[in-house]
Amino acid sequence: MPFLEDLQNQIMFFDGAMGTMLQQAGLQAGEKPEEWNFTHPETIQEIHTAYLRAGCRILSSNTFGANSIKMGERAGEAVARGVALARQAVARWGRPNCYVACDIGPTGKLLQPIGDLSFQDAYDTFAQMVRAGEKAGADLILLETFSDTLEIKAALLAAKENSKLPVAATMIFDAQGKLLTGADIPGVVALLEGLGADAIGMNCGLGPDQFEMLLPAFLEYSSLPVIVNPNAGMPRTENGQTVFDVPPETYAASMERMARRGARLLGGCCGTTPAHLEAMVKICRDLPPLPVIQKKQTLVSSYSKTVEIGEKPVIIGERINPTGKKLMKQALREKDLTYVVREGLMQKDHGAHILDVNVGLPEIDEKEMMDRVLFELQSVIDLPLQIDSSSPRVLESALRAYNGKAMVNSVSGKRESMEAVFPLVAKYGGVVVALTLDENGIPETAEGRLAIAEKIVRTAASYGIQPKDIVVDALTMTVSSATDAAKVTLEAVGLIKEKLGVRTILGVSNVSFGLPQREILNAGFYTLALYRGLDAAIINPASEAMMRAYYGYLALMGLDTNFDAYINKFSQAETPVPAVQSANQAASL
Amino acid sequence: MPFLEDLQNQIMFFDGAMGTMLQQAGLQAGEKPEEWNFTHPETIQEIHTAYLRAGCRILSSNTFGANSIKMGERAGEAVARGVALARQAVARWGRPNCYVACDIGPTGKLLQPIGDLSFQDAYDTFAQMVRAGEKAGADLILLETFSDTLEIKAALLAAKENSKLPVAATMIFDAQGKLLTGADIPGVVALLEGLGADAIGMNCGLGPDQFEMLLPAFLEYSSLPVIVNPNAGMPRTENGQTVFDVPPETYAASMERMARRGARLLGGCCGTTPAHLEAMVKICRDLPPLPVIQKKQTLVSSYSKTVEIGEKPVIIGERINPTGKKLMKQALREKDLTYVVREGLMQKDHGAHILDVNVGLPEIDEKEMMDRVLFELQSVIDLPLQIDSSSPRVLESALRAYNGKAMVNSVSGKRESMEAVFPLVAKYGGVVVALTLDENGIPETAEGRLAIAEKIVRTAASYGIQPKDIVVDALTMTVSSATDAAKVTLEAVGLIKEKLGVRTILGVSNVSFGLPQREILNAGFYTLALYRGLDAAIINPASEAMMRAYYGYLALMGLDTNFDAYINKFSQAETPVPAVQSANQAASL
């Protein structure tokens, strides 16, 4: 596709505001801009042409709110006309490599669980717009001004499943780089990349100055070209009119600085005019595009929290799992979701960063239960979740509805497993736990487990899944059945980290199966695994022994700045005494 | 010295029984054999000559009991005459490379604390014999039939300090390879080697069959030529006469097997006759001598217990040390040794393998206190001790009186320290703790500490101290004063083990200085240090957290056969459930 080709090696220019221009042309407050596709087609075309003349290369169709929720049955036609008007403007302009983006904004309604709109209804609304836009000749889909990750997920899925068009997606952040829901830039990047967007970024809400403050976070995490479409400053009301203060030259200078830092798609939102865009294009046209670099961070997220795996060791709560847990079994059988949510909250309170969610019981409908449990958990708890099921059907349904980038537990080295799970991860995004076992069972040596991990990573690549989205589980075996079980697993963790550079995970407690006072062994093994480079552990955060091992390890290894976490956890208002003469006895000899 | 040269590349033959021959010649019960040096010199010479004729190369003088305790003022003359008679027999025999050993047996009295004889009085008694023997022309000193490690230590020190003669030393074991006091062969080997014996082994008590059972232990641990001088079987009383049943050919066959396994000095004790020795020499004379190999075990011992450092991690109790301990300070000031001993017993009960003993307080006489504390501890507690003092004077006095092979805490890489401590270790034996610091302080890097350890090992070698007798302390620094303190120490432990192959030790608790709930950090650091190869840790064995870390580590790493220690420590009569399907969840995918 020419648009995607251009994107690879050029700086691309979006247009500026449509609404601002329409207001200048006489659009009344309360009047829907998209109605003008029917009533003032020439005005729309003139605005498009003005942006083309300014040097813009991507026109956003006047279809931002042309959805069935706002426009009812006229929505489809409004999209079709809006895209057609932009298409015609490009055709008349006559120069090559100018593109039409079918512009899609949020529905204006809140999604469940916060609001009433169901995920599926949102999806259907966007799907209609996407189909109409593609049919009318759009070159790409532009999702813009979204503030809810779940809504943009519905829109992005709708775009991917109902057209072949590339998708650019931008969200609206506050000056701290947060969405309204609290989600941060790394989490947004992880979500949109995982769902297959082609370019991502921010638009609206802030002026170019603030965008400059937020851009580094995008560039640090994004492996996709980054879009910056700011307003012409922060809006201000003057004589009942909304005014934007940043003049074209100032705007252009700010955009140039962002281009030089690595932004690859530049445009404007509210308050920007062809004059802003012209000044910008003039100054940025001949800048060399910086290459888009593949990033390595392993990120999972919820609707408001992002967890990076590989920075500091991560705790994954193991308690939402019926295996060996009588009360959890009973709760699932009786659909007592309160109990399940309480176990989640308890684990959060004890310091879990992610919660594993496994509802597999032979006597219940696992898919239905997983969907319900995830919905309830995400209504109350802001931690990222690890969807834990051996059924691809359960995984797909859960991954589709999950608000964020989930962990997926798990895939193995078996061909059947990889063929079932990798397409889901490739489509919905996610960080997948890779078990080092295959058709021949679990290798008894560290090298054998490395070989399976290598096979999984290689196969994942053929699905477009990068190593950063694979967390390898070298499998904790039971010492009471093989004395070198712990040794081999620890060695495998070290080897896999060293040779493959992927993140690692272990369920810890299996090591002590069949022995008394299991926490002693679990805690010792956990400490050693952390030392070998374990990035995430599935444990019970309510276990005092495990949390002592965890916080003790962080403090010992310099991963707990100022010992804040350690002291907070283990003392009441005690502060460290400065230890001037450590090893004092030794030194006195 | 020709004797030592011969020893290097030949199998050497001691003679057989003197007492048995004298009885055959008419010695009456109750009559002192050494009196015959005065009354029947020709008989003594005839016996010597008979053994020379049988092919023996080392004659033991008839001086076994010629000490001042048994013979009063006649002792010196009895030794002189006994050695002279053997000397004359060798001279008349006229062949080269025949030697006279001044034979010295135990005093017959028990040493303190079990008996009345002081260490110094025992030493003086042996010193007189040694001086008389050397003056009369002995080629070596033979200490034989000792059953108490402290008494043979007095004799060996007397031999080394009062003559320039080589020393051969043999003790009397039971069929289980134990001395009367309970000491085992590795401990005896460690003690005698440490004190500078030239050949060591066993004599008397058992027949050659039993010696064959015990020889492997000697050969496994000894870096010196091993002596086997068995009786002609187990003694039996027949018609009021002591009878030995093993005939010469059987005896010789057994001795041949031992020579083929590696025994390097062969002879006989009670019940053996020139006929036994002749048969033995005939069959063994042309056997190729097996090389004496330097062994690598790091051994410390008390009067009855031996601890190998480097096999399983060793716990050294830290509680007998006034630093930071108010009650211990008070006890030492008030000379309340009961308190000190109680702390020792408490640590033993909790699982300590060795006890550190530090009594350094500015306001007390450290040397006197150390001597008293060691004496009291060794009267009650059978664990090996670690003598912990920064004063060479205190160390020497303690090392001299200590019953066993002690740990010495410590030497550093400072020239002054090495020049003061290494001569003591070289003379008295011992395993010395080497702190990786020198005139420039404590290096901040693992490589820097390795370099100091290497310097210490190299310098020790110039004193004749082998790497096996050095345990390197890479120095636990305080994390609250440097965040990478623990990391560097752990790395140093690993590096020093890998590059130098020496044992390692750490005092653990310094890591947590200044932070709350120090046991959490101590236990975590201990677990990690064990994983990096720590061989010994100076800790508080009464700390539940530390012992959980210790036993947990052993169980996890396959160092606790059948989990016996773990289960014994942590459960009442629980046994492990066989875990057939470990990682069962994983395998079911």
Ligand SMILES: [Zn+2]
């Ligand atoms: Zn805007």
Ligand SMILES: [Zn+2]
């Ligand atoms: Zn806009």
Ligand SMILES: [Zn+2]
């Ligand atoms: Zn004997």
